[in-house]
Amino acid sequence: MAGKALVITSGKGGVGKTTTVANIGTALAMMDHRVCLIDADIGLRNLDVVMGLENRIVYDIVDVVEDNCRLEQALIRDKRHKNLFLLPAAQTRDKTAVQPEQMKTLVNELKEDMDYVIIDSPAGIEQGFKNAIAGADFALIVTTPEVSAVRDADRIIGLLEAEGIKDPEVIINRINPEMVSRGDMMSIEDIIEILAVKLKGIVPEDQIIVVSSNRGEPVVLKDNPKAGTAFKNIARRISGQEVNFISLEDKSFFTKLKKIFSFS
């Protein structure tokens, strides 16, 4: 049975797409799914570094498209999970080296063999974005609780709908519960109300993310109660499990959120 292709995108740069791809990909592999991550950020390759796989790259996505190698030869197997693969981006080429049609063919080929194909989109709305979404069945939009990031997320929602990718869902990254309760950060409710899309997950601001990217080890590999749990929950939702959100209407939402992030 063919798998599903999921693109992680944002509009604004630096909001946490690559971090999200590395973590939900790893978490899905830990749940015994066969997963392939595609770094579609051609020219600014990053996902290999976040995954700690930068030393293993031989071929890349442009080599596949240009027939310098077979698709299987370009796939890098993860160090820790034999059912997790990475198709790296090219570092010395630009976005025009791949066309949306080629991307679609490639994603469809991978779907034959994988349960999930997860595509890391570059920032922006140009060709790199168009390539990233070309083969995707679903989209997850990452935003932070800032005006400019939410604005760009809104723009992306419009573009995805125009491209026929229906009902994108949103991940709100870098939430700081203290700042929200002080009234200095937009809350989950505010953002969801404004964007009018479904919420897929909430990831708190967490210093462990920086530590984990230093080491090239996604946070879900260890028991990291804040960001680790958040990414695992998103992976479980992607695989169809019901994982409750804390009620968004609840006045004491953030008190609970704090508790959950510090004790679970």
Next chain:
Amino acid sequence: MKKKKKKDDSSKNVAKERLQFILVQDRINLSPSEMESLKKDLLQVMKKYVDVDDREIDMEINREDQMMAMVANFPLRRKEQ
């Protein structure tokens, strides 16, 4: 009609209001000055029939399922007895 919100000047609220204003322009491609004149024109029409409090008009563009909806809020002045 919605209840009048009490003024909240926390930075989160400023962010939310700015965002809503920006998204009106992004979503329907209307500049702030076009938005102002739309408001004025609507107000003229409303005033022909009802007594509108023109300092408190509130307009938003909301995404609803596959549609955009413009939601305008015109508070009415209570009739003097």
